[in-house]
Amino acid sequence: MSKPSKENNGEREGVSLPKKQEKKQGIEEKRSRASYLVESLVSFFLLAAFSVAMVFVDLYSRNLDWGSRKGTIFADSFFASGILGLMLWLLFWVSRKGAFDILVYGVGRFIDVVFRLHPENQKMPKTYGEYVERRRAKKHDTWWIALGECLFFALVGLILSLIYLNEGL
Helix, strand or coil: CCCCCCCCCCCECCECCCHHHCCCCCCCCCCCHHHHHHHHHHHHHHHHHHHHHHHHHHHHCCCCCCCCCHHHHHHHHHHHHHHHHHHHHHHHHHHHCCCCHHHHHHHHHHHHHHCCCCHHHCCCCCCHHHHHHHHHHCCCCCCHHHHHHHHHHHHHHHHHHHHHHHHCC
């Protein structure tokens, strides 16, 4: 038998691979401006929603007076939402770098083995090495715009804290 060549996508002469085993070519797609806009709006509205939630937490759980403590309430809400956003972004970034790959692979294989209805339809590769190769082949977007917005919220909160700390409000 002849060996598979790179030109025929891993197929032997005259024998084609089933659809599940065909190797897919990586397609590099450029992101559009609209996708960046959507990314920016989603992260901004999530941070803004958390800031509003923090305003209500300050008002009702800490019993702060709205009339005299507006500055500290806004400073707390902006800073807390910015820091929480930074922590979530850091967790997202670490997971994209592969910190949780072994856990994802282990749980996926466990589910495939325990609930094996059709072994040929398993989504997880047979070995962890194949899984890591497949994950590294994918292009990972790290949401740099969201990082900038989180830093912006944290800096606004820090600046408001410094302003209202010096004024004594």
